[in-house]
Amino acid sequence: MTTFVGGNWHKIEKLASSMFCPLKLILMPVLLDYSLGLNDLIVSSLELTVRVGDSALLGCVFQSTEEKHVTKIDWMVSSGEHAKEDYVLYYYANLSVPVGRFQNRVRLVGDILRNDGSLLLQNVEDADQGTYTCEIRLEKESLVFKKAVVLHVLPEEPKELMVHVGDSTQLGCVFQSTEEKRMTKVDWTFSSGEHAKEEVVLRYYPKLSVPVGYSQNWGRFQNRVTLVGDTSRNDASILLQGVKESDRGSYTCSIHLGNLTFRKTTELHVIVKEPQTSVTPAALRPEILGGNQLVIIVGIVCGTILLLPVLILIVKRTHRSKSSVTSTNLVKSLENIKKADPEKHVYSSIATREQAEEEESSGKAEATYMTMHPVWPSVRSAPSNPPEKRHLGEF
Numbered sequence: 424m425t426t427f428v429g430g431n432w433h434k435i436e437k438l439a440s441s442m443f444c445p446l447k448l449i450l451m452p453v454l455l456d457y458s459l460g461l462n463d464l465i466v467s468s469l470e471l472t473v474r475v476g477d478s479a480l481l482g483c484v485f486q487s488t489e490e491k492h493v494t495k496i497d498w499m500v501s502s503g504e505h506a507k508e509d510y511v512l513y514y515y516a517n518l519s520v521p522v523g524r525f526q527n528r529v530r531l532v533g534d535i536l537r538n539d540g541s542l543l544l545q546n547v548e549d550a551d552q553g554t555y556t557c558e559i560r561l562e563k564e565s566l567v568f569k570k571a572v573v574l575h576v577l578p579e580e581p582k583e584l585m586v587h588v589g590d591s592t593q594l595g596c597v598f599q600s601t602e603e604k605r606m607t608k609v610d611w612t613f614s615s616g617e618h619a620k621e622e623v624v625l626r627y628y629p630k631l632s633v634p635v636g637y638s639q640n641w642g643r644f645q646n647r648v649t650l651v652g653d654t655s656r657n658d659a660s661i662l663l664q665g666v667k668e669s670d671r672g673s674y675t676c677s678i679h680l681g682n683l684t685f686r687k688t689t690e691l692h693v694i695v696k697e698p699q700t701s702v703t704p705a706a707l708r709p710e711i712l713g714g715n716q717l718v719i720i721v722g723i724v725c726g727t728i729l730l731l732p733v734l735i736l737i738v739k740r741t742h743r744s745k746s747s748v749t750s751t752n753l754v755k756s757l758e759n760i761k762k763a764d765p766e767k768h769v770y771s772s773i774a775t776r777e778q779a780e781e782e783e784s785s786g787k788a789e790a791t792y793m794t795m796h797p798v799w800p801s802v803r804s805a806p807s808n809p810p811e812k813r814h815l816g817e818f
Contacts, residue, residue: 468554468571473599475579478545478685482602483557485538485568492562496531496540502553511555512542524550532683541602543683544574552576572601583690591664596676598657598685605629608679609659611648615672624648624674625661643669668693 473479483496496514501507510522512529521529528546533539540559544551552574559568586592598606609627614620625648647665652658659678663670671693678685 468573469601470573470575471599471601472575472577473547474577475547475549476582477547477580477597477599477687478543479547479574480532480598480600480602480604480683481542481544481555481557481572481574482533482600483540483542483559483570484533484602485540485559485561487538491538491564493535493538493540493559494562495558495560496535497558498529498540498542498555499558500551500553500555502550506553508556514540547574547576549576582688583692585692585694586666587694588666588668588696590666591662592666592691593651593660593662594674594676594689594691595652596659596661596678596687597652598659598678598680600657600680604657604680604683606654606657606659606678606680608677609650609654610677610679611659611661612675612677613644613670613672614675615669619672621675625650627654627659629654663691666691666693668695 469482471479471481481498483498485491485493494515496512498511498513499508500511501509511525512519512521512531514520514531514535519531521527525544529542529544531540532543533541538559538561540557542555542557555572555574557570557572561568580595584592584594594611596609596611606627607629609625611624611626612621613624614622622643624644627650644663647663649662649664650659651662652660657678657680659676661676671691673688673690675686675688
């Protein structure tokens, strides 16, 4: 074994000595790996960040100057450093088979004839985070090409946006990829309902941005939509300005990368602002208001001025009527009180003896007293002393 390696070493050195020194330094490690029977050609891992619900392109391309045919491709994933690897997809004999929980979510999108085994992962989930390894095996070669991609998964972006009438909003649309695949076309479409016809919002081609409005059926979004994303990084986000109530609906972004298309839909809800009830002097200026509005406002003001005296007169009469009714009711209530207890008022002016003596001692007696002279019956002998004067209260 040592002799075989040494013999190959002399052949390699002789071959390299006939070339430039830099090229010698580059070729020798590669030829040594091949001569020593090293079966794996590993490329440093890349990192990719994507949000839940979006799609990601995991590139895996073997560059070669020779025509080599791919016989087998394996994609595997590991959730941790020492975790077991699970199959994502395998390709063999022109047959591509997704495995396990990745069924209906992954497919090969690379050109196999050009040694491209790139994988498209759709509807990314939280559990998809991990390290993805691609292995490409070539026909009549023991060399295995390996490439790793570390996938980071972020929380999902809101699929529904709320915006007020008159405001602006940005609709995001980014396609994440480890490969330098440039978008060839971008379409933004709008639909106001489930069965409504789609309208074109914006179309983009390389080196040419065509907002709607320059063509006959695109006038509704003219001068209100702008492509603000970095197209060199497959970012096709747009800015919608001056939002109207009729802009409520579904907006779908389609990013085309050759024969590959990535789509994303966002629901836009428009909040109508409450009308202002206060009328400002500026709102009543003739140059702002229309002719009919000005006539209506002047008529309302004149009618109010003419009806004001009538309203004042009606209020005064109503007030007087209420006052007279109140006075009448008060008098009647007093009369009813007097009728209900007449004896109290009759005898209230007749004071008792005790009250009279108190009033006489104080010198403030106000009641009137009567002196009565009784007629005595005739007797034979008159009394020696005349009868005393008595007050009415003593009888």
